Amino acid sequence: MGEIGDYVLLNPAEMAEADRLTAESGVSYARLMENAGTAVTEAILERYYQMPVLVLCGPGNNGGDGFVVARQLKEKGWPVHLVMHGDRAKLKREAAANADAWTGRIEAFNPDLVSDADMVIDALLGAGLDRDVDGELKTIIEAVNAARKTVVAVDVPSGVDGGTGAVRGAAIEATLTVTFFRKKPGHLLLPGREKAGEVIVADIGIREDVLGPIAGTLWENEPAHWQLPHADPAGHKYTRGHCVVVSGGPLQTGASRLAAEAALRSGAGLVSLAGHRDALMVHANHVTSIMLKEAPQWSALEQVLGQTKARSVVIGPAAGVGQATIENVSIIMQSGAAVVLDADALTSFADAPEELFRFIAFDPSRPVVMTPHTGEFARLFGEIEGSKVDVARIAAARSGAIVILKGSDTVIAAPDGRAFINSNAPAILGTAGSGDVLAGIVGGLLAQGMPGVQAAAAAVWIHGDAAQRFGMPGLISEDLPGILPEVLEGLV
Ligand SMILES: NC(=O)C1=CN([C@@H]2O[C@H](COP(=O)(O)OP(=O)(O)OC[C@H]3O[C@@H](n4cnc5c(N)ncnc54)[C@H](O)[C@@H]3O)[C@@H](O)[C@H]2O)[C@H](O)CC1
Numbered sequence: 001m002g003e004i005g006d007y008v009l010l011n012p013a014e015m016a017e018a019d020r021l022t023a024e025s026g027v028s029y030a031r032l033m034e035n036a037g038t039a040v041t042e043a044i045l046e047r048y049y050q051m052p053v054l055v056l057c058g059p060g061n062n063g064g065d066g067f068v069v070a071r072q073l074k075e076k077g078w079p080v081h082l083v084m085h086g087d088r089a090k091l092k093r094e095a096a097a098n099a100d101a102w103t104g105r106i107e108a109f110n111p112d113l114v115s116d117a118d119m120v121i122d123a124l125l126g127a128g129l130d131r132d133v134d135g136e137l138k139t140i141i142e143a144v145n146a147a148r149k150t151v152v153a154v155d156v157p158s159g160v161d162g163g164t165g166a167v168r169g170a171a172i173e174a175t176l177t178v179t180f181f182r183k184k185p186g187h188l189l190l191p192g193r194e195k196a197g198e199v200i201v202a203d204i205g206i207r208e209d210v211l212g213p214i215a216g217t218l219w220e221n222e223p224a225h226w227q228l229p230h231a232d233p234a235g236h237k238y239t240r241g242h243c244v245v246v247s248g249g250p251l252q253t254g255a256s257r258l259a260a261e262a263a264l265r266s267g268a269g270l271v272s273l274a275g276h277r278d279a280l281m282v283h284a285n286h287v288t289s290i291m292l293k294e295a296p297q298w299s300a301l302e303q304v305l306g307q308t309k310a311r312s313v314v315i316g317p318a319a320g321v322g323q324a325t326i327e328n329v330s331i332i333m334q335s336g337a338a339v340v341l342d343a344d345a346l347t348s349f350a351d352a353p354e355e356l357f358r359f360i361a362f363d364p365s366r367p368v369v370m371t372p373h374t375g376e377f378a379r380l381f382g383e384i385e386g387s388k389v390d391v392a393r394i395a396a397a398r399s400g401a402i403v404i405l406k407g408s409d410t411v412i413a414a415p416d417g418r419a420f421i422n423s424n425a426p427a428i429l430g431t432a433g434s435g436d437v438l439a440g441i442v443g444g445l446l447a448q449g450m451p452g453v454q455a456a457a458a459a460v461w462i463h464g465d466a467a468q469r470f471g472m473p474g475l476i477s478e479d480l481p482g483i484l485p486e487v488l489e490g491l492v
């Protein structure tokens, strides 16, 4: 496990600042570019035997890195062709110097060069991408993608915005991307993540201490960021916290039961399902260690929360959209318990999101975590401009809740601006009930007193790791709670 700072993600402006601070400390840009090219060459030599390679260089420093790679591979005896897009005479300083040091030809693009190569090095555009790709550049990118060669991208696949993961017009589909110093958000956010292939981070001599002044608040979600609650040897089920999960009606009990099972498996000392008697009778056919508490309406739920001393409450999974859920949310928000708002608990406020945000503001001392997918998110927050990280951060600030914006690139954002991009979730996790399990894991961790942001980030990672451990097609949500002990054992 690394340090938190290892997982910070730098957007292009922050990366430029890292370069500048490094240059100030006496490491030249020429040295950084040489090191960048060398890192790419080494990654290639570690993975591949010699083969015919086409290096594509663009008009900026990304192209400069390409000239370094071309020179080094040629020195190793590789057959290298090199194409430059843009005007050779306009290359600046270090890029121009490396173009001068290239002893081979600079060729004009022609699709046969792609067909004749077995590997393509993509050094067309990196952090300097500032507009959509079109014209010859787009033709080159499309020709490379159509040829299905091994493609090694320098820094980011050209056309992917390193800050947001957006594809600007067209983007290279890389097999391997070698980036420098730290990953960029665009390596983890879709669709950029799918274009990048394997991502490796190379040390090019940028000093670690430059991170201090940059002080990024966006990280890849990794266990280094959180500490699971210790099971105190002197503790008992009451000290490990009681999580109450609100049930749906008798024909909609599965979702809340999945959440309850996940909460218990995540280490909550006690878990209760609360709802109508009819629904509890259905649950009774399925659960053993989970308790059942009658709470046909908000006033009874208030009593249950008091009697159980609930430390966390999960509401939403098939809870029903409408007034009853709104009233339940209102009562839960005043109980002092940490709260997980999912699914129907979010949709119930589609017409009056400000009312929900007022409930959240009742008591800023207890965490509220909301777990929307994109549809639920839009119902509460409308259309927000920006990357998935921007959007989640704005929603967290506006609502006062910790927002888990779900997807294969789930983003966790806190009202104070801290955010995490999760990257360990396999595609098999997109299955019915998967979100209910996630809500339950968050509830289980909150019941044990874990701070809200950490509980949210840990739950998302644990959920992804459980699916990875299942590792086969055919995963159903019922499989997940049973895998949680294995995941948790790996973390303590
Ligand atoms: N970060 C580091 O420490 C180091 C980075 N290196 C490499 O440098 C690039 C970033 O270089 P920069 O010159 O800033 O940008 P680019 O090479 O990505 O491109 C700028 C160039 O491209 C033009 N341009 C932008 N968008 C388009 C477009 N859609 N179509 C056509 N042309 C476009 C723009 O006008 C400029 O002319 C970084 O990624 C690293 O690879 C260092 O070499 C090592 C140190």
Ligand SMILES: [K+]
Pocket: 062, 122, 123, 124, 125, 126, 153, 154, 155, 156, 157, 158
């Ligand atoms: K590139």
